[in-house]
Amino acid sequence: MRGRALSRPTGPAAPLRDPPVGDPRFMTRRAAWLVVLHLLVPGSAQVLAGSRRVGRFALGLWLLGWAALVAAAVLWFALPQLLLSLPTNAIGLTAIQLLLVALVVGWILLTIDTVRLLRLVRIAPTGRAVLGGLLAIALVVGVGGAGWGAWAAGVARSTLGGTFANARFDLPADGRYNILLLGGDAGKGRSGLRPDSISVVSLNALTGDMVTFGLPRDTDPVPFAEGSPMRQLYPDGYGAHGRCNVDVCQLNSIYTEAQLKEQQRYPDAVKNHSSAGIEATREAVEGALGITIQYYLLVDMTAFEPLVDAMGGVTVTVKERLPVGGHIVDGRLTGVKVWIEKGRRHLDGNKALWFARSRYGSALGDYDRMARQRQLEEAMLHQMNPLTLLTRFDRLAKAGSNAVQTDLPQGLLGVIAGAAVKSRSQTVQNVEFVKPRYVPTKPDYTVIRRVVQDALR
Template sequence: MRSAEGLTRPVPDGAVLRDPAAGDARLMTRRAGWLTALHLLIPGSAQTLAGSRRIGRVALGLWLLGWAVLLVAVVLWFLLPQVLLSIPTNAVGLTLLQLAVVAWGIGWALLTLDTVRLLRLHRVAPVGRAVLGGLLAVALVIGVGGAGWGAWAAGVARSTIGSTFASTRMAAPADGRYNILLLGGDAGPGRSGLRPDSISVVSLNALTGDMVSFGLPRDTNHIPFSDGSPMRRLYPDGYGTGGRCNVDVCQLNSIYTEAQLKEQKLYPDAVKDHSSAGIEATREAVEGALGIPIQYYVLVDMTSFEPLIDAMGGVTVTVKERLPVGGHIVNGKLTGVKVWIEKGTRHLDGNKALWFARSRYGSRLGDYDRMARQRQLEEAMLHQMNPLTLLTRFDKIAKSGSNAVQTDLPQGLLGVIAGAAVQSRSQKTKDVEFVKPHYDPAEPDWSRIHRVVQETLH
């Protein structure tokens, strides 16, 4: 009991800390308690007072440097998140971060072991010996374990970024904006090749984070290609005009299939540029439809979306109407459905989330409903990607995410895009969907659509 009381006594003076009376258990316990507290709160201070002053000063300097770096990071997060996020979104930054974490873990381990030496636990009362020794052991395990996890996570992130994102040069923004084509791909049973089920463009202001989203239904007709497109030479009056195309359905999402299966010779450099003939033709079609340049694309494979959601532990969404899982139409009626996604707030696994996003049946507004559900699912996933989920499922999420996403976004631009996306959270995103009843996908007025796009952006 006396030794436990000794832990609460005032701090011993410098002479006692450096050269204590080793025979006084109460004094040694009090001294050990203060050195332990100093080590945990201000690493290096225990060495400065009771051990090697040189080691202590180096550790204190690094500790103060760490706080300074943290302060700068907080300021950058609020003022220039693009600069801060450029470090963990490129291979070089992640390598440096990994080395720094490893060095910190080694330093913490050595400093903690040296503190144990300075405590002279064999001279401390039994209760204090158990408490302080156990506390330092826990601190050692947490510190070294945390550093090990951080180094491993940085390595996984570096590998994922390297395999998912291109190492090409960055394109300049157009009027200060990056326009990114988002495609939700779904090969589906009975289809000849993949067809994008959802087609939209996110326009992001590189400095302010102002975000605008434009959605085009997959069944849009008479699509004009942008100037310089090789597909424009084949369809000068627009894709599908007069029923002209080289696949069974002459609509927007068929452009991917036709170019990928039958017109690859028109895009000989597509694969080298981390793209494909289908993606490039679709990009040029959307450029012509909206009247804006598109620098990059992101293709999400909806089939691979399923393991990504399972890796997250599922996703919670609000289901506004009862939706079937599977099934098919026979004589105008839906049959073969054994499982339904009921209305209300539901926590969905990967398979049900996939059907929530892709189901065509039961939707009053057809493609518009599906586009809205896919957007709702994407927003729910981002919202639920919390630190705890990342900590416990990081490797599975990283692996599933790299399999689910194909893009030509360069690694050097990820910090800019991520930073602008962070800034956009505090702003209201403008969504424009070119669907009925305000727009007719069967007979689109492209001049009006171009005007609306420019008015929305500027």
């Protein structure tokens, strides 16, 4: 008798661990406390009423999780590049997936053990239904949320593996990564894909300071950078003296010529996740702007439409009435059945594509189109919110992998993404080398390069 009395629990937790099972009201209150503790501080119910070893282990993991969240919040504001390196590479995503699977298993086991500790048969029928229902909802929400996260991590890993290369790492030039952005348009009657939109994003790898440079597709002539294989063919610049090997001598024709007729000059391009056309265009833009371009990103405009549809459309301000389709006959636009009207408009994928590519309806032609493309890019970035990612993740991942071609390595995505996050809180400089200040058919590259350096400083 004396030994049993000594082993009996004492202190505030005694009624929870060794309750009067014959009192339904007390048992109901006890069960409610245990459910609340389980939901708010997983493991605490076990510490007070069950296996202390299991409870302390669960509590330790819970506290570790909160510490990780606090550290992540600090990193998000201080150094997002480091934080985003985890979910932007295959190893990090695999670790996240395994952690979430372990979380699902642990939550299920902990909830089942909490149900055992409640002693449901001893509590009032109403309390039994309410508390049992709460635990069931918590189980479904917890398992469903963590399960979705594990599935999304798997989809992201597959998408990254199919889109981004395990390629070379280039160091930033003067602290900046310069990325060539090409908007490709493989329309009917064209020999392959042609980059109709050509720009460079210059991103400070540490501060997120961002500058974009836009070059019109009809820039002519264009000098190639030192060491370019195409410079041997065009020492005075592509299009100088009317020289080129395709029907039109201008900046975006370089892609076509190199891709169709100069493949042998770039034997390692495919191995390096690029192409002869992309490499020649990169070297031409380097020569024009006077900067080193480490990576490229090409968006296929024919695959751009499903990407916009996957995110539920995009809202932009249309400054001028634009046609969807149509063609010019005797100097007049014909065959247009649908128009994008002026004002604030929510566009589906097809209309967003025509908003970005239409060259009609504006006296500025290509230059107005370049401005609309920038506007669309910014609108898509700002409207990509967490709810959209949660509800449309698989469609966005699939559409994005089909729309994008790049030589950016997976291991560098965290740095680029983190710097891009920082840039959202800063003013982005947009420098467009277009009329009336610049004449694309008579480019002054001394002025252009000086403007580039001034903008980067």
